[in-house]
Structure formats: structure tokens, C-alpha cells
Amino acid sequence: MPSLTVKLQETTPTSYPILIKKGLLQDPKSWLPAEISLWVIITDTNVAEILALNLQKNLLKMGLKTLLLKVNPGERSKSQRNKSLLEQTMLQHDCDRKTGILALGGGVIGDLAGFIAATYMRGIAYIQLPTTLLAMVDSSVGGKTAINTKEGKNLIGAFWQPKAVIVDSSALETLPQKQLINGLFEALKMFLTHDSASFTWFHKNLTNILARNLQDLENLVYRALKIKTRVVAQDEKEQHERAVLNFGHTIGHALEKITNYRLLHGYAVGFGMLVEAKIALTLKLLTEQKFALIENALRPLGITSRKLAKFKAEEVIAATKFDKKKQSGQVFYVLLKDIGSVKEINGKYVHLVDDYTVNQVLLDLTKD
Ligand SMILES: NC(=O)c1ccc[n+]([C@@H]2O[C@H](COP(=O)([O-])OP(=O)(O)OC[C@H]3O[C@@H](n4cnc5c(N)ncnc54)[C@H](O)[C@@H]3O)[C@@H](O)[C@H]2O)c1
Structure with missing residues (x-):
């Protein structure tokens, strides 16, 4: 048989904005893409208390649908188990290809939520909302997403770029x-x-x-x-x-x-x-x-x-x-x-x- 070749179009160049300013989380209208009407906020229980509930309130005021999903704080949350549990919950809430994810937290949340975004329905939009300094200066930008296994850190993951990175410096006020x-x-x-x-x-x-x-x-x-x-x-x-x-x-x-x-x-x-x-x-x-x-x-x-x-x-x-x-x-x-x-x-x-x-x-x- 003759051989075949898959000739893909060159991937279109992707670019995304990074905004750095105090108070951005209070003003989601200024950075949220209009075409998405259901936003899943993925965060950890510390950040949920400090920032996520308020963000959810602001999104509801804008007439958007939200789903707030929390994991325990810490590295152990970047697990295969958590990834499946969160995906299962999203499926049960009819999240589809047009759903967006807001990764609100430190590098653990950014890596976990980003990897879910990379694979859910073969890839959906997500926005990085870093709340630790490490996530602000490094992990929120660049599209490296991953989870850990018992064999080692970050061994399962994907490159999946966010639609935007929103750095609200005032989040640092509560950081230890x-x-x-x-x-x-x-x-x-x-x-x-x-x-x-x-x-x-x-x-x-x-x-x-x-x-x-x-x-x-x-x-x-x-x-x-x-x-x-x-x-x-x-x-x-x-x-x-x-x-x-x-x-x-x-x-x-x-x-x-x-x-x-x-x-x-x-x-x-x-x-x-x-x-x-x-x-x-x-x-x-x-x-x-x-x-x-x-x-x-x-x-x-x-x-x-x-x-x-x-x-x-x-x-x-x-x-x-x-x-x-x-x-x-x-x-x-x-x-x-x-x-x-x-x-x-x-x-x-x-x-x-x-x-x-x-x-x-x-x-x-x-x-x-
Ligand atoms: N993807 C990348 O390119 C990349 C680069 C570097 C590191 N990482 C990953 O980042 C992870 C570490 O990230 P991290 O250091 O942000 O840890 P983290 O996400 O665990 O956050 C640290 C702690 O700070 C708390 N916290 C977060 N924001 C807060 C706030 N505003 N106020 C009070 N408490 C707050 C969290 O609940 C947590 O207890 C590691 O898993 C590492 O592998 C990824």
C-alpha cells in the first residue's frame, strides 16, 4: 500500500495578555472574555475563604454561571485522584467545550487546573489567576501543567497555554x-x-x-x-x-x-x-x-x-x-x-x- 501523510496546517501563533495591577480580582469585567458563560473556579480551601467566594459573587452579579471547586491546600493535591474527581464533578454539572476554568491559587492550583483544562473535552479555555508570588513570577506563565504520581513530581502533564494571566498584587497581602x-x-x-x-x-x-x-x-x-x-x-x-x-x-x-x-x-x-x-x-x-x-x-x-x-x-x-x-x-x-x-x-x-x-x-x- 502507498503511504499517507498527515499535513497539518501550521499552528496559528498564540498570544495572551498578562495584566499586573492591584484590585483586578475585584473587577472581573475588565478581563473576562465575554463568549464564555459558565466558569469553573478551581481553588484550594485557604484561597476559597480569602478570595474565591468574593470572585464568585462578582461573577454572579455579572449574570454568569459559576461552579466553585475546592481541593486541600498543598502539593499532595496535584494528584491523579483530584484530577478525576474534579473532572467527574464538571461532567455531572454539564460543563461542555464552551466552559472556562479560572485557576485561582498558587502553583499547585495552576498546574492542576491547567492540566484539567488541557484534557477536558480535549482542551478548554482557562485563565491563570495566581495568588502566590511563586505563581505570579513563574508558574502561571508558559503553559506547563502537570500532576504528581508516586513515582515523582510533574511526571504527567501537558503544555496548554492559558487565555490570560491576571495578577492582582493585592492577593499578596495575605500570603505568609x-x-x-x-x-x-x-x-x-x-x-x-x-x-x-x-x-x-x-x-x-x-x-x-x-x-x-x-x-x-x-x-x-x-x-x-x-x-x-x-x-x-x-x-x-x-x-x-x-x-x-x-x-x-x-x-x-x-x-x-x-x-x-x-x-x-x-x-x-x-x-x-x-x-x-x-x-x-x-x-x-x-x-x-x-x-x-x-x-x-x-x-x-x-x-x-x-x-x-x-x-x-x-x-x-x-x-x-x-x-x-x-x-x-x-x-x-x-x-x-x-x-x-x-x-x-x-x-x-x-x-x-x-x-x-x-x-x-x-x-x-x-x-x-
Ligand atoms: N508550571 C510551572 O511552570 C511551574 C513552575 C514552578 C513551580 N510550579 C509548581 O508550583 C507549585 C508550588 O506553587 P506555590 O509555591 O504557589 O504553592 P501552593 O500553590 O501550594 O501555595 C502555597 C500555600 O499558599 C496558600 N495561598 C495561596 N495564595 C494565598 C494568598 N493569597 N494568601 C494566603 N495564602 C495563600 C495556599 O493555600 C498554600 O497553602 C509546585 O507544585 C510546583 O511544581 C510550576
């Missing part, structure tokens, strides 16, 4: 300080890998940021998302440059694994950036002076070599073998060559570093 700092590490990661001016700005304005000056927080989100949007637009499926956003994550994921995910993701990446910057110093890519600047930026956020000393070098190295960036037992890292730029060879942004070097770096950092 530890969660605020957790998000700062992901912003710092964007600056260290792409933008030295924003790194300097971050360092200068850290006191105001930690005191939750909303204007500074909006500026922080804007600076981080300016980088993320550019990277995602160039490499949506993480084949090339998007991998740079994994700076600090090889060691970070290892620390999350060792602590059974009790260490928050951002903090794990914070320690990861310290170690991976030191690897770059050891490989003579980064200068002593630049490494000291990075150490100084991490210290006020609670990331020090002294605290890193709780982790045994050999355990950290063993845990890196489970990283998604490993290939046949070899472990790869994003390496800084300066503040604001990374090593790149022929379009490759992750580089093999041997265990001996990583071990030396860990021992060196924690020797005092």
Missing part, C-alpha cells in the same frame, strides 16, 4: 512571609540567568520587597515575567533556551527529594543556586567577586552555606541522579558565566558536571 520569600527565589533565578540590571535592582530594593510594598512587588513580577515571556515565546516546549530556567534546579530537586518535599520548592532552588553558582566558580566560569554578590543576595533570604551543611554531600549527589536533566546516569547543570548570562554551546544550555566536582563544591561550601 515564608511563601512570599519562596517566590522570590524564582524571580532571582530569572535575574541571575538573564538580567544583571534587575539583579542589582532586586538587591537594592529587597527591604521594600520583603515589607510588601505593592509597587515594588508589581515591579518584581513585571521584571520576572518580561524574561519568562520572552523565553517561552522562543522555546515553548523546553527544547533549548527554556532549560535555562532550570538554573538551581538540579541541586534544588535533589534537596526536595531528600527532605521528602518538606523543603519548599523556592528555598530548595535558593540552595541550588548557591551550589550551582559555586560550581561555575570552581569551573572558572564565574569570578570570585560575582559569586560573592550572589551569596550576599541569598543570605537575607535565609540561604547560607551553614544551613546547607545539614545536607550530606553524598546524599545530595545520589539524589541528583533522579533529576529529569540526567541522561544515562550523567547529571547536567545550567552554569552561570556572569550575572545575567549562562554558558551556551551550540544551542545547548545544560552541561555535564562530574560527581567529583559537585562533591568538592559541596564539601568546600560547608567546611566551616
Whole structure:
């Protein structure tokens, strides 16, 4: 038989807006697409009390139908079980292809609700309404959605872009300080890998940021998302440059694994950036002076070599073998060559570093 070819039309370029402003959640008329009349709000029980009930009230006032679905707060909610339960409820409420999802919450809700949107009736519209700093500066943009299984984090998922990302900075007023700092590490990661001016700005304005000056927080989100949007637009499926956003994550994921995910993701990446910057110093890519600047930026956020000393070098190295960036037992890292730029060879942004070097770096950092 002759063979056949499926010739698909080029996917039309997709773009979506990101709005960053205080009070947006109070004013859904200003950002909600008019063509959808049933909105499923997916949130967690903490955010439901603080923000979701009010949002639902505002949608009802606009004459829209709503369905409010809640899961428990925390990483364990990003599960296959929750995904099925929520989908089942949506089916029972006659949600169809024209239904939209509002993902109101932190990265857990964004990843779970986004993945439901990706697969429900083969894909429906959703809007990211991030309420943690981590979700605002990172996870709400880029369309990576996923759930966890007992085999590991984010192993089942899809790339599915939202119709819009709505960042209401006033949501940060109720966020616990530890969660605020957790998000700062992901912003710092964007600056260290792409933008030295924003790194300097971050360092200068850290006191105001930690005191939750909303204007500074909006500026922080804007600076981080300016980088993320550019990277995602160039490499949506993480084949090339998007991998740079994994700076600090090889060691970070290892620390999350060792602590059974009790260490928050951002903090794990914070320690990861310290170690991976030191690897770059050891490989003579980064200068002593630049490494000291990075150490100084991490210290006020609670990331020090002294605290890193709780982790045994050999355990950290063993845990890196489970990283998604490993290939046949070899472990790869994003390496800084300066503040604001990374090593790149022929379009490759992750580089093999041997265990001996990583071990030396860990021992060196924690020797005092
Ligand atoms: N998709 C991506 O590109 C991407 C990128 C980075 C991280 N992630 C994922 O993000 C998840 C972590 O997200 P997270 O750190 O936002 O955690 P989270 O969603 O668990 O939120 C942290 C806590 O803050 C509470 N909370 C949320 N908003 C609040 C508010 N405004 N006021 C008070 N409390 C509030 C939540 O109820 C929760 O207890 C992880 O699952 C990670 O894998 C995804």
C-alpha cells in the first residue's frame, strides 16, 4: 500500500495578555472574555475563604454561571485522584467545550487546573489567576501543567497555554512571609540567568520587597515575567533556551527529594543556586567577586552555606541522579558565566558536571 501523510496546517501563533495591577480580582469585567458563560473556579480551601467566594459573587452579579471547586491546600493535591474527581464533578454539572476554568491559587492550583483544562473535552479555555508570588513570577506563565504520581513530581502533564494571566498584587497581602520569600527565589533565578540590571535592582530594593510594598512587588513580577515571556515565546516546549530556567534546579530537586518535599520548592532552588553558582566558580566560569554578590543576595533570604551543611554531600549527589536533566546516569547543570548570562554551546544550555566536582563544591561550601 502507498503511504499517507498527515499535513497539518501550521499552528496559528498564540498570544495572551498578562495584566499586573492591584484590585483586578475585584473587577472581573475588565478581563473576562465575554463568549464564555459558565466558569469553573478551581481553588484550594485557604484561597476559597480569602478570595474565591468574593470572585464568585462578582461573577454572579455579572449574570454568569459559576461552579466553585475546592481541593486541600498543598502539593499532595496535584494528584491523579483530584484530577478525576474534579473532572467527574464538571461532567455531572454539564460543563461542555464552551466552559472556562479560572485557576485561582498558587502553583499547585495552576498546574492542576491547567492540566484539567488541557484534557477536558480535549482542551478548554482557562485563565491563570495566581495568588502566590511563586505563581505570579513563574508558574502561571508558559503553559506547563502537570500532576504528581508516586513515582515523582510533574511526571504527567501537558503544555496548554492559558487565555490570560491576571495578577492582582493585592492577593499578596495575605500570603505568609515564608511563601512570599519562596517566590522570590524564582524571580532571582530569572535575574541571575538573564538580567544583571534587575539583579542589582532586586538587591537594592529587597527591604521594600520583603515589607510588601505593592509597587515594588508589581515591579518584581513585571521584571520576572518580561524574561519568562520572552523565553517561552522562543522555546515553548523546553527544547533549548527554556532549560535555562532550570538554573538551581538540579541541586534544588535533589534537596526536595531528600527532605521528602518538606523543603519548599523556592528555598530548595535558593540552595541550588548557591551550589550551582559555586560550581561555575570552581569551573572558572564565574569570578570570585560575582559569586560573592550572589551569596550576599541569598543570605537575607535565609540561604547560607551553614544551613546547607545539614545536607550530606553524598546524599545530595545520589539524589541528583533522579533529576529529569540526567541522561544515562550523567547529571547536567545550567552554569552561570556572569550575572545575567549562562554558558551556551551550540544551542545547548545544560552541561555535564562530574560527581567529583559537585562533591568538592559541596564539601568546600560547608567546611566551616
Ligand atoms: N508550571 C510551572 O511552570 C511551574 C513552575 C514552578 C513551580 N510550579 C509548581 O508550583 C507549585 C508550588 O506553587 P506555590 O509555591 O504557589 O504553592 P501552593 O500553590 O501550594 O501555595 C502555597 C500555600 O499558599 C496558600 N495561598 C495561596 N495564595 C494565598 C494568598 N493569597 N494568601 C494566603 N495564602 C495563600 C495556599 O493555600 C498554600 O497553602 C509546585 O507544585 C510546583 O511544581 C510550576
